[in-house]
Amino acid sequence: MLSIGEMSRRSGVKVPTIRYYEQMNLIDAPERSAGNQRRYTHAALDRLTFIRHARDLGLSLEAIRELVRLSENPAMPHDEAHRIATSHLAAIRERIARLKRLEKELTRVEANCHADQAGDCNIMQVLADHGRCETEH
Amino acid sequence: MLSIGEMSRRSGVKVPTIRYYEQMNLIDAPERSAGNQRRYTHAALDRLTFIRHARDLGLSLEAIRELVRLSENPAMPHDEAHRIATSHLAAIRERIARLKRLEKELTRVEANCHADQAGDCNIMQVLADHGRCETEH
DNA sequence: TCAAAAGCTTCAGTCTCTGGAGATATCTTG
DNA sequence: CAAGATATCTCCAGAGACTGAAGCTTTTGA
Structure with a gap:
């Protein structure tokens, strides 16, 4: 018990x-x-x-x-x-795909972000640019 | 506008x-x-x-x-x-990993589930058995 | 044995939306 | 240009899935 x-x-x-x-x-x-x-x-x-x-x-x-x-x-x-x-399977796959893409980008960012100002920081770029990605929303 | x-x-x-x-x-x-x-x-x-x-x-x-x-x-x-x-990166990776595992299992299930009763259905197995998986919670 | 840790119930609050009601605005087409 | 369809507006209530605090009781373990 x-x-x-x-x-x-x-x-x-x-x-x-x-x-x-x-x-x-x-x-x-x-x-x-x-x-x-x-x-x-x-x-x-x-x-x-x-x-x-x-x-x-x-x-x-x-x-x-x-x-x-x-x-x-x-x-x-x-x-x-x-x-x-x-x-739920299709939705799950979609989520996985999106997360995988973002993970890859964030990993890259983490590895080599040396900017001194927020405006130059890749993380911002990733989040902003991803708007121009091919995924349909 | x-x-x-x-x-x-x-x-x-x-x-x-x-x-x-x-x-x-x-x-x-x-x-x-x-x-x-x-x-x-x-x-x-x-x-x-x-x-x-x-x-x-x-x-x-x-x-x-x-x-x-x-x-x-x-x-x-x-x-x-x-x-x-x-x-948030670690948590995201963890989520991706878990989802990936589950997706793989569900895909397999979807492909070859021919049981006639819920008790034999792989989906149930997947969800139940995953409790014995190696992921720490 | 007795204090600390864990559990109980109740209830309110959080977070992130989501939807309905009833009124107003904008667009489309005849 | 008028009218009808569609989209927006505000306000408010509710949903889903928890989460935490208060005040009290039970268990555990040194």
């Missing part, structure tokens, strides 16, 4: 956020100790980690709620889960 | 968001038409695009406000701008 702090440490989700997820019905209310403190199972930790990763992926809590529901109901056809998850 | 809708189309920032940025002092209040509608210069469009990209990068509006202030004051040393921007 894990305390909420232990859950937080292991999942990377902050304590108040875990309570928030419980309130939002993303995770089940766990058992309580004699003194009314939350005590989680390892299954609960797995679910929380699942949520954490789905959030990293950019899924909304609503989408995650749907996925969680489906995963608890494994007799249900998976088309729905697929639809929810894949509907 | 650009209308707010034109600004929105060209920058990819929604109309209410542009007004919000004005209210938050991220962009200057533009001139108005005789009928009180906002009319923007191309410089304003550049600035908005700058903000858009900085947001994509994950900078907070507060950080952007600082950068904007610096970029308007090009006589000021750029260490500050550098500090603000580079302070």
Whole structure:
């Protein structure tokens, strides 16, 4: 049995956020100790980690709620889960591509920016010039 | 002179968001038409695009406000701008790495998921198993 | 055993938008 | 030029996803 702090440490989700997820019905209310403190199972930790990763992926809590529901109901056809998850894939790829470009530029900047004034600083250039990039917005 | 809708189309920032940025002092209040509608210069469009990209990068509006202030004051040393921007670089790289991993896995899933039930669906596996991944949280 | 650390509930606040209502302005086309 | 469609205006409320503080109780560990 894990305390909420232990859950937080292991999942990377902050304590108040875990309570928030419980309130939002993303995770089940766990058992309580004699003194009314939350005590989680390892299954609960797995679910929380699942949520954490789905959030990293950019899924909304609503989408995650749907996925969680489906995963608890494994007799249900998976088309729905697929639809929810894949509907985010294009957006994710777009985000990755943009971030990768910016990362490359920023890395270059970091390596060789020797300007003495903000106006000459590459970082400004990167952020400003990127406006003329080919990505459609 | 650009209308707010034109600004929105060209920058990819929604109309209410542009007004919000004005209210938050991220962009200057533009001139108005005789009928009180906002009319923007191309410089304003550049600035908005700058903000858009900085947001994509994950900078907070507060950080952007600082950068904007610096970029308007090009006589000021750029260490500050550098500090603000580079302070996000590690986090960005981390995000990219995580997203890349997940994208790879999701792509694989998309290509060959033929399960009939949610319990067998790779997407669930990906999200759940990723909990055992090497990334520290 | 007893103090420090962790947890509890409640509630308010933050950040970054986003949308609706109702009124006004601008553009387009007949 | 008139009229109708479309775009803007302001104001305000709400959403989504947390986050933190206050004041109190429980657990832990030296």
